[in-house]
Amino acid sequence: MxxxxxxxxxxxxxxxxxxxxxxxxxxxxxxxxxxxxxxxxxxxxxxxxxxxxxxxxxxxxxxxxxxxxPYGAMEALRFLRKGGIAAGQRILIIGAGGSFGTYAIQLAKHAGAEVVAVDSAGKLEMLRAIGADQVIDHTKGDFADGAGDFDIVFDVIGRASFGRVVRLLRPRGRYVVANPHTAQFIRGLWASLTGDKKMIFSSGTVRDEHLRAVTELVETGALRxxxxxxxxxxxxxxxxxxxxxxxxxxxxxxxxxxxxxxx
Ligand SMILES: NC(=O)c1ccc[n+]([C@@H]2O[C@H](COP(=O)([O-])OP(=O)(O)OC[C@H]3O[C@@H](n4cnc5c(N)ncnc54)[C@H](OP(=O)(O)O)[C@@H]3O)[C@@H](O)[C@H]2O)c1
The missing domain is CATH 3.90.180.10 (Medium-chain alcohol dehydrogenases, catalytic domain)
Structure with missing residues (x-):
């Protein structure tokens, strides 16, 4: 079985x-x-x-x-590292209320980034409580309206429109997608080859070093x-x-x- x-x-x-x-x-x-x-x-x-x-x-x-x-925190850590998260950056996290997203918010804040988190209305208070600077209800219109520009967009669920997200990115911005669908994958590869904005997909696997880093962050209170x-x-x-x-x-x-x- x-x-x-x-x-x-x-x-x-x-x-x-x-x-x-x-x-x-x-x-x-x-x-x-x-x-x-x-x-x-x-x-x-x-x-x-x-x-x-x-x-x-x-x-x-x-x-x-x-x-x-382990899984949510290590994956969030891995994706944000691939995206090159750093102090002073602005990051948009789409699908922020699940396992990956709630860890990604805390990791991005710990790195010194400004976080805008997108999810449905019932989760927005919780997202603020764990550190999001701004929250957006994805069920109320286009989250891209007035969201500003970003160094990193982390799409946890891979449902956002490719063109819309790319327009939110600053020059040399990174579009990190945890679960890309085929069209996103192909357009992302093309955009990464021909422009200065890069799309980053899931590849590789979690390793001991990821869990050690997560443990340290939990023990210092940066992650819960x-x-x-x-x-x-x-x-x-x-x-x-x-x-x-x-x-x-x-x-x-x-x-x-x-x-x-x-x-
Ligand atoms: N967590 C795990 O252990 C695990 C394991 C293997 C694979 N995965 C995959 O990894 C992904 C992330 O997992 P997770 O646990 O973090 O996800 P999750 O709990 O499914 O969270 C996804 C969040 O996205 C929100 N959402 C749905 N449509 C949205 C939209 N259009 N714009 C913005 N937010 C939207 C959902 O809220 P509403 O529905 O309320 O809008 C939900 O809060 C999922 O695709 C999952 O299948 C997860």
Missing amino acids: RILGQEFAGKVETLGDGVTAFAPGDRVYGTTGIGLGAYAEYVCAGGRRAGSVVAPMPAAMSYAEAAAV PVIDRRYPLEQMAEAHRYADTEQKRGNIVIVVGREESVD
Whole structure:
């Protein structure tokens, strides 16, 4: 049976041959990568599994909090680094209220950028609370009207019109798309080859260094997970139904067994 799920937090039960970085009982978190399998009481992770990363959990976090961090935070970090985020820049984040977006806002603010976040009305207050300087409701007209110009546009969901976004970019601006559709991909490649604005797609994978950087940011207080709801493992179908509505704020956590605070 195929078990889904990519993120986890828990205690090391046993180690593979030659593993010296961890000991049984260590509190760890991470991703299982393309092998999935994280919706479970026992998870096999790390080693040579593609996209699987494991690290010690941030101190003083519960398993539920820690499990909401790895994938969204590492991907947001990876995309913003590819976009060249830096102090003094203006960044527009489209689809800012989900997992990637809520981490991207905090990472961009930490880097010293000015953040404009786009999502639906019910999430705007939360986006301001985690640091967005300006928020825009995408259901009320064209978010591009009056939004100004940007060094980076990070389109988390890949639904924005290519031409409209490119017009929002400053010279040498970066259009970072997490989930490009085919037309965006082709137009982006062409625009990147022929102009000074660059489109950046998802390529590569998360690595240990990304999770180490995320852990450090969580421990210094620069990054925190936004958790909307928690479901027991038995209610996985309901959790997925809720995620499919796109109404979730930040992350949903699946709690396996008893919810523990710190240990
Ligand atoms: N998080 C993960 O673990 C994970 C894993 C694998 C792949 N992904 C993919 O990565 C992408 C990002 O994931 P996520 O968890 O951050 O996303 P998410 O929770 O689906 O968030 C996307 C956000 O975009 C908003 N939105 C929808 N249409 C919009 C529009 N036209 N303009 C602006 N905002 C709009 C949604 O809100 P409203 O619907 O209320 O407008 C929602 O808040 C998704 O495509 C997802 O499928 C995520």
